[in-house]
Amino acid sequence: MSTGLGLRERKKSATRQAIHQAALRLALAVGPDQVTVEAIADAAAVSRRTFSNYFASKEEALLYGDHLRIQRFLSLVQDRPQSETPWTALTEAAQQLYRQINEHDPQWIRQHQLIRQQPALLAQQITTYAAFEQDLAAEITTRLATTGNPLYPRIVAASFLAALRVAVRSWIDQPAGRTLTEVIQQVLVTAAGQFD
Structure with a gap:
């Protein structure tokens, strides 16, 4: 780092x-x-x-780990080959990021559970992710050969982040049996038909 x-x-x-x-x-x-x-x-x-x-x-201090993961994810997306579709680049970057996270760390799981139970933390996280969504949409725009529909990058960014949230929350609620990366892969493949 x-x-x-x-x-x-x-x-x-x-x-x-x-x-x-x-x-x-x-x-x-x-x-x-x-x-x-x-x-x-x-x-x-x-x-x-x-x-x-x-x-x-204090909410910002608590969620600084999210900020670091967001910056790392954006960097991984930027490092993906320009020939990849936006959804593929996002998926591959997410898989790489979550392989680096220790999904067996009980502190990481408890942090996610804590955020879901605290309105102030949830509000701070929403603000953080809204800014990230804009950065992600800007990166998607640079990957598109033509501008086309100017809303498309924003739709892809918002949909991708929503799919990631579904995957992580589903895995945290029922972690037995599958790894986090397996759950993320399943959710992103399910959603990919709309964007690839």
Whole structure:
């Protein structure tokens, strides 16, 4: 993640990650409603001001892992061959990303469950994913030989993210028997007929 960054940027990245991890540990231990910015700052061994330099709220700190995954996913999509259709490029990038995630990590599963139960976290996640949807639509636009319908990239981006949410939530609700990547593959193949 920090490859190619200078020392100052690596330190900033490490501080941001430490704050995120502290927020997540506290939220999983006592529930996000009981966690304060001050408690997160103390657990991360930073000042309240330092916390504010990195995150606007505790919800943003808690969901920083989503932000990192989004950036990684977008990078994987951009690295896919331009000859691939948008849906294929998105599918292959998603498979690669989720193979890198430890789906057996109970903390990752609990984080997803936590978000679904907390309106403030869910609202923050929706805001994050709405911005990501726009970035994804812009990347899809660059892959199209002709502009065609200007709404098409937005429809593909929104549909793809909705399919991913269905796959992840289905797997978290019933993880036994199949891997997360298998569930994602099944859902994306089912939806692919509309876009490939």
